């Protein structure tokens with residue numbers, strides 16, 4: 166029998182929820198609910214100083230206002246609690262230790278300047294491909310370096326191509342060594358990296374469907390590799406296009422007039438905002454106030470564009 170679908174909201178509450186986050190959450194909700202599935206809310210507050218508790222409370226309140234409910238997680242709790250990444254340190258430590266024991270990790274002592282050295286190859290998204298400088302250090306060299314610097318911990322990524330089929334963008338592939346490079350699993354201050362935490366959390370929380378922005382499409386192969394190493398069954402991935410301003414730049418948290426604080430001041434009824442997003446997602450021929458539940462019969466991945474969506478002045482004026 167097919168497993169029941171479990172989707173998720175995985176926001177990072179570093180600020181107020183934004184139009185782009187709502188777009189993604191709406192599609193995650195519609196996709197899971199259309200299949201009779203459930204939604205889990207996980208608060209991705211690994212970087213705790215940037216994600217105060219108050220933001221997570223506001224986020225839950227904003228999701229309620231939008232009509233985007235969830236079945237488990239957040240402050241409602243559930244069997245896989247805790248649902249805040251900042252409270253899951255011991256769980257990450259356990260899985261990290263397994264990888265370490267199997268020899269898949271190594272300490273990296275490089276500082277920022279060394280990482281950004283001119284000769285370091287840059288990836289298409291601007292990240293620097295790690296040259297593997299600390300891969301070959303001998304145990305004695307590691308010991309020596311550890312006297313003056315706390316290392317970060319990296320995952321050894323092999324010269325392997327990972328392929329997968331994205332539910333929205335179709336077949337994808339990436340050579341881990343050439344296009345990704347050894348990623349950081351734990352920062353030198355001890356904080357575990359998103360790439361590790363997201364895999365462990367989605368697997369342990371029984372998530373079967375991940376819907377998220379297409380800026381994370383290129384992270385998926387390295388996450389799939391971690392699924393394999395940790396012995397977890399991966400979920401299905403659906404990446405969604407990003408919302409961009411008329412000048413082409415991505416709508417971001419700094420566009421304060423499009424965060425939920427401002428939108429809620431302007432509209433008493435959230436269906437107005439949902440209707441605009443449904444239009445941008447190709448689900449409505451024109452913006453029309455509807456609730457997420459009212460959109461369910463209209464939802465179909467085929468209708469959602471693949472290209473990033475430029476939000477015109479005309480639409481911005483409706484918000």
Ligand code: GLU
Nearest residue numbers: 175176177209363377381
């Ligand atoms: N926490 C990430 C964000 O808010 C999303 C990560 C994910 O969906 O895998 O952008």
